[in-house]
Amino acid sequence: MAYDGDSELFPAAVKVLIAGGFGVGKTTFVGAVSEIEPLTTEEILTAASAGTDSLNGVERKSTTTVAMDFGRITIDPRYVLYLFGTPGQERFWFMWDELCNGALGAVVLADTRRLENCFAAVDFFESRQIGFLVAVNQFDGSFRYEPDEVRAALDLKPHVPIVLCDARQNRSATAVLVALVQHLLGTSTSRQP
Amino acid sequence: MPLYAVANGRTLPTIKLDLLSMVTATGRLPRVALEPDHARAVKLCGSPITVAEVAARMKLPATITKVLLSDLVGCGAVAARAPGAVVDPTDISVLEAILDGLRRRL
Numbered sequence: 001m002a003y004d005g006d007s008e009l010f011p012a013a014v015k016v017l018i019a020g021g022f023g024v025g026k027t028t029f030v031g032a033v034s035e036i037e038p039l040t041t042e043e044i045l046t047a048a049s050a051g052t053d054s055l056n057g058v059e060r061k062s063t064t065t066v067a068m069d070f071g072r073i074t075i076d077p078r079y080v081l082y083l084f085g086t087p088g089q090e091r092f093w094f095m096w097d098e099l100c101n102g103a104l105g106a107v108v109l110a111d112t113r114r115l116e117n118c119f120a121a122v123d124f125f126e127s128r129q130i131g132f133l134v135a136v137n138q139f140d141g142s143f144r145y146e147p148d149e150v151r152a153a154l155d156l157k158p159h160v161p162i163v164l165c166d167a168r169q170n171r172s173a174t175a176v177l178v179a180l181v182q183h184l185l186g187t188s189t190s191r192q193p
Numbered sequence: 194m195p196l197y198a199v200a201n202g203r204t205l206p207t208i209k210l211d212l213l214s215m216v217t218a219t220g221r222l223p224r225v226a227l228e229p230d231h232a233r234a235v236k237l238c239g240s241p242i243t244v245a246e247v248a249a250r251m252k253l254p255a256t257i258t259k260v261l262l263s264d265l266v267g268c269g270a271v272a273a274r275a276p277g278a279v280v281d282p283t284d285i286s287v288l289e290a291i292l293d294g295l296r297r298r299l
Contacts, residue, residue, distance in 0.1 A: 010241045010274040013213035014282065014291065039249035041212065044256050065254065070245060075294030079280075079287070082213060082243065098211055104282045104291070174298050181292040188283050 011074075015082040015102065016177065019125070020109035021117020025137045025167035026085035027069045029109060032173040033083060034071020042067045045092060066092045068099075081177075090120040105184045106132040107176055109167065112145045115153050122154055131184045133161040135176045159187070206263035208273065212245040212255055215274040216262055223268040231270075234261050238271050 018026045030038045046063045069085040086093060093099060108121045118134070125132040136150055145153075147162040156162070163179050166172040210216075218238040227235065230251070237247050248258035265271035280287045 010215040010217065012274075012280045012287075013215060013243050014280055014287065015213060039246060041245045041248045042254045044254050070249075072246075073295070073298070075291055079290055079294065080243075081291060081294070082245070101211070102213065102280075102282055104288065171299060174295060178292065178295045178299065181288055181295060185285065185288045185292065188285055188288065 011078055011080045013080050013082055014104055015084055016180065017084050017086055017099065017103050017106040017130075018109065019086040019106055019118070019121035019132075020137075021111070021114060021121075022088045024109045024111045024114075024117060025139075026109055029107070029135075029137075029165075029167040029173050029176075030069055030071040030083045030085050032168055032170050033073060033177065035073055036071060038069045038071045038085075040067050040069050043098075064092065083177075086121070090124065093124055100128055100130060103130055105180050106130055107180055108132055108134045110134050110136050110150065110154070111139060112136060112150065113139070115150065118154065122156065126157075131180075131187055133163060133176075133180050133183050135163050135165045135167075135179075137167045138164055206259040208263045208266055210244050210259045210262055210273060212243065212248075214244045215241045216244060216247065216266070216271050217241040219270060219272050221269045223270060227270070231261055231265055234258070234265060235270050238265075241274075 018029055020026055027038060042065050044063055044065055066087040066089070068087055071083050073081045073083070075081050084099070086099065106121075106125050108118050108125070110118045122132075122134070134150065134154065134156065136145070136147075138144065147164075150162050161179055161183050163176055165176045216238050217240065218235050222235075230253075233251060234247055237250055244258060244262060245255065247262065248255045251258060253261075262271060262273070266273050
């Protein structure tokens with residue numbers, strides 16, 4: 001017998017992904033909402049690399065190690081919510097199906113000083129049809145853009161919510177998660193026949 | 194120590210576990226002594242815990258941790274929640290439970 005059939009013993013773990021460019025505050029966000037100190041897990045990914053040094057046309061396999069920070073929130077005895085900060089190098093996400101499989105949705109953190117850094121995350125979740133919202137992390141001294149300006153700059157679809165937050169604050173970061181789940185509920189309800 | 198030595202050169206777990214699979218110690222220990230890394234993993238599974246958290250606390254890559262944990266499931270020392278039992282992320286009742294839980298924290 002490989003598995004224990006009595007699932008009552010186990011809470012179910014669900015996850016939300018926290019994405020965005022390097023230095024946008026993903027780890028800060030995870031730390032602000034998590035009930036534990038954020039932990040780091042590493043995964044070894046294998047990909048066929050387009051070898052420039054390949055003399056005989058044989059593709060080389062390359063492995064790379066990517067790291068993700070994560071935290072957790074115990075919701076109730078049935079569910080534990082995990083928050084995974086995505087690796088900084090977006091090019092690895094496509095190799096990592098496990099990152100997205102079963103995710104409830106995603107928060108794309110944006111820094112208005114470097115909005116272009118979240119283009120990759122927006123494209124990624126759109127292509128995978130994973131529900132997401134954009135949370136503008138308001139850094140001290142950053143210019144305050146109106147949500148409509150952010151929407152235009154990121155070419156976001158009208159239904160994708162944009163919220164403002166301070167990723168350092170528990171209450172503010174939790175409110176972002178509430179907004180995300182409300183958005184996911186809204187879209188899954190509208191998909192009902 | 195090379196990472197693969199921990200799992201005796203194996204990189205494929207015998208049962209399917211993912212980062213969010215829940216595992217817990219059963220209290221049943223095999224007759225043979227556990228390898229040190231297996232023993233550490235069992236200790237971490239005192240209450241239900243995810244594979245990701247075991248990996249992080251053991252400071253081992255998730256791939257290796259899955260091999261260790263599947264060994265432990267195989268010998269009965271650890272029970273795993275079957276991946277089939279994981280929740281459907283589009284299930285409205287799940288989303289509502291998460292929403293309620295998050296709101297209580299505001």
